[in-house]
Amino acid sequence: MTDRISKLKEFQWEHRHHAARIAVPEGIEKNYRDVSCPDYMRTAMRLKTALETETPYLFPDELIAFTRTVPNLPMIYGEKEWEAIGKNHYIHELGNVSNLSPDYEKVIRNGLKHYRDQLSSSRYHEAMRLSIDAVLELTERYAFSAETQGYRELAQILRRVPAYGASTFREALQSLRILHYAMWCEGDYHNTLGRFDQYMMPYLAADLASGRETEESAFELLEAFFLSCNRDSDLYPGMQQGDNGQSIVLGGMTPEGKDGYNLLSDLCLRACGELRLIDPKINLRVNRDTPLEVFEKGTQLTKLGLGFPQYENDDVAIPALTELGYEEKDARNYAMAACWEFILPGCAMEIPNIGALPFANITDSVIREKLTECESMDALKEEIRSAIFQKTRELLAERKNLYVIPSPWLSLFFEGCLENEKDISLGNRYNNWGFHGTGLAPAADMLAAVNDAVYGKKIRAQTLLDAMKADWKGYDEIHDLLKFHCPKMGNDDDRADQFAVWLLKVFADSLRGLKNERGGIIRAGTGSAMYYIFHANELGATADGREEGVPLPANYAPSLNIRLNGPVSLIKSFTKPDLKENINGGPLTIEFSDSVFRQEESIMKVAQLVQLFIRRGGHQMQLNTVNREKMLDAQKHPENYRNLIVRVWGWSGYFVELDKCYQDHIIRRAELQV
Numbered sequence: 269m270t271d272r273i274s275k276l277k278e279f280q281w282e283h284r285h286h287a288a289r290i291a292v293p294e295g296i297e298k299n300y301r302d303v304s305c306p307d308y309m310r311t312a313m314r315l316k317t318a319l320e321t322e323t324p325y326l327f328p329d330e331l332i333a334f335t336r337t338v339p340n341l342p343m344i345y346g347e348k349e350w351e352a353i354g355k356n357h358y359i360h361e362l363g364n365v366s367n368l369s370p371d372y373e374k375v376i377r378n379g380l381k382h383y384r385d386q387l388s389s390s391r392y393h394e395a396m397r398l399s400i401d402a403v404l405e406l407t408e409r410y411a412f413s414a415e416t417q418g419y420r421e422l423a424q425i426l427r428r429v430p431a432y433g434a435s436t437f438r439e440a441l442q443s444l445r446i447l448h449y450a451m452w453c454e455g456d457y458h459n460t461l462g463r464f465d466q467y468m469m470p471y472l473a474a475d476l477a478s479g480r481e482t483e484e485s486a487f488e489l490l491e492a493f494f495l496s497c498n499r500d501s502d503l504y505p506g507m508q509q510g511d512n513g514q515s516i517v518l519g520g521m522t523p524e525g526k527d528g529y530n531l532l533s534d535l536c537l538r539a540c541g542e543l544r545l546i547d548p549k550i551n552l553r554v555n556r557d558t559p560l561e562v563f564e565k566g567t568q569l570t571k572l573g574l575g576f577p578q579y580e581n582d583d584v585a586i587p588a589l590t591e592l593g594y595e596e597k598d599a600r601n602y603a604m605a606a607c608w609e610f611i612l613p614g615c616a617m618e619i620p621n622i623g624a625l626p627f628a629n630i631t632d633s634v635i636r637e638k639l640t641e642c643e644s645m646d647a648l649k650e651e652i653r654s655a656i657f658q659k660t661r662e663l664l665a666e667r668k669n670l671y672v673i674p675s676p677w678l679s680l681f682f683e684g685c686l687e688n689e690k691d692i693s694l695g696n697r698y699n700n701w702g703f704h705g706t707g708l709a710p711a712a713d714m715l716a717a718v719n720d721a722v723y724g725k726k727i728r729a730q731t732l733l734d735a736m737k738a739d740w741k742g743y744d745e746i747h748d749l750l751k752f753h754c755p756k757m758g759n760d761d762d763r764a765d766q767f768a769v770w771l772l773k774v775f776a777d778s779l780r781g782l783k784n785e786r787g788g789i790i791r792a793g794t795g796s797a798m799y800y801i802f803h804a805n806e807l808g809a810t811a812d813g814r815e816e817g818v819p820l821p822a823n824y825a826p827s828l829n830i831r832l833n834g835p836v837s838l839i840k841s842f843t844k845p846d847l848k849e850n851i852n853g854g855p856l857t858i859e860f861s862d863s864v865f866r867q868e869e870s871i872m873k874v875a876q877l878v879q880l881f882i883r884r885g886g887h888q889m890q891l892n893t894v895n896r897e898k899m900l901d902a903q904k905h906p907e908n909y910r911n912l913i914v915r916v917w918g919w920s921g922y923f924v925e926l927d928k929c930y931q932d933h934i935i936r937r938a939e940l941q942v
Contacts, residue, residue, distance in 0.1 A: 276329065331422070331492035372448075376443045426442070437486055441493040465517075614682055625656065660775070699788035752831065754812070795854025839856070856890075899931065
């Protein structure tokens, strides 16, 4: 790390730039809440207002500019207007466009004026023009400020990009910073940085070939860009602080079928290791032929406790997406949403987290209501199959008449939007939705326990139900049998794993042939998002011996109340399902104690575990390195642990900034170290 980057990081870490922030001016929403304006024009006027209110702010010795000085402005609708829209439409999350992967490459290459020149006098194009001009005007004010402060090289760059196409690596990074910054100011969130090493590598290669940059000078620019991703993240909305969607994808197959791992991929991993910050979050695309060396480089970040990279398996994802109807060149070009969902850059308006199927809750409900009536496991399974089919259809039926707040600025980054004057909020070439699948392992464990204990004639069905109702009080022997002596998913035991295989297949089958109102399909997934908290709150004691109040696991992971045989058995269990059928996303999540990395050969061994998962057909994996005692102390003395990073569900955040329920869950997961 150069001295300049070290000073920039310290300045930012101490939040000195927050001194430049101002409160949102009172009544500012009057500038854009004109009820006579179409919604897309109101969005453009809001962006214009936001950027006009910004004051150019430069860090000392700035390399990559643009810093927020104004918090998020009120939305384009007043409270009553928004309530009225909500009564007649389905609103996803905050209502804004989110979890997309814009095509930054084309805008960085061509420049904003190229697109401005294509605009007509139509009302929608007027909104696009207003948005472009607002970005260019703020950029010019930044250029003037840089010049007056003596940063002449930065001023020259800002007078070129993003107005015109970038011609150097630094210009491309600066252009990307401004383009992405403006998306947040428009109100869009969780729109990721996509396949960063693919669209940025040509600029780096040209600079290195010409001698304009050395590898080390380019690395300094890269670290400066990564720092810029962290400076305003407290203003980015999410379920928790850190849940901001600033992820990038490295490596993987190119649309032409070549290996995309390159020098910039390497530099990104190295930069994350040096900076040790939560953004950008790394997704590393790999396959069965990826060299062990690459997995070892990823494991170096795991050792540092960053919670990333998250690994994606091209061998599973690409054919699975193709099977779902994506063109092969698009499937090869997949990126990741804010957490883990597979999305397509520049051509898709998909909502990959629009709902969640609660495996554990459905299984528990059927056991409670139907167990005494079902004389065989096959009969019980048929009841669960019927319940899953019914639930997926209910989830889809509830999501009718979708409304998404328009985004004329973001629309510039998606194919056909400018040409067809169609806002990205209204759809694009792909309009698919995704349902998560939560509590899979507990559901499989419940079925394994019932099969072993009830249909195995060890206990009566009614006795089990009575014990569950009592939360095991007075039923110690039964509780011990179910919790410690029945098969559990994660131990390479087919008696439990078979039910996970079956449940995932039923989930995929229940969605086959269904279409959403925009003509898109519904994808099944193995992720949980925050539902592992919500769905657990609705459960009492369950048939697997779980006590009331014990959380569900995050994502695709074993139950939290079991004894595990070890990581190899865990990987074998979780690669038995055909994960091509559940390709909405959701990683196998494993917690390691930081003591694992005290041995010299630990990096290689953990890397080999990841490689094993990939070669056995796993789709996604994320690893968390934790220290339980340190987290417990951080709850008591948060001031001593500002830089303690943990993986939450599909993103990394600072432990002390999380709500206690999420802190407690990670501590509970740490007790299940493998």
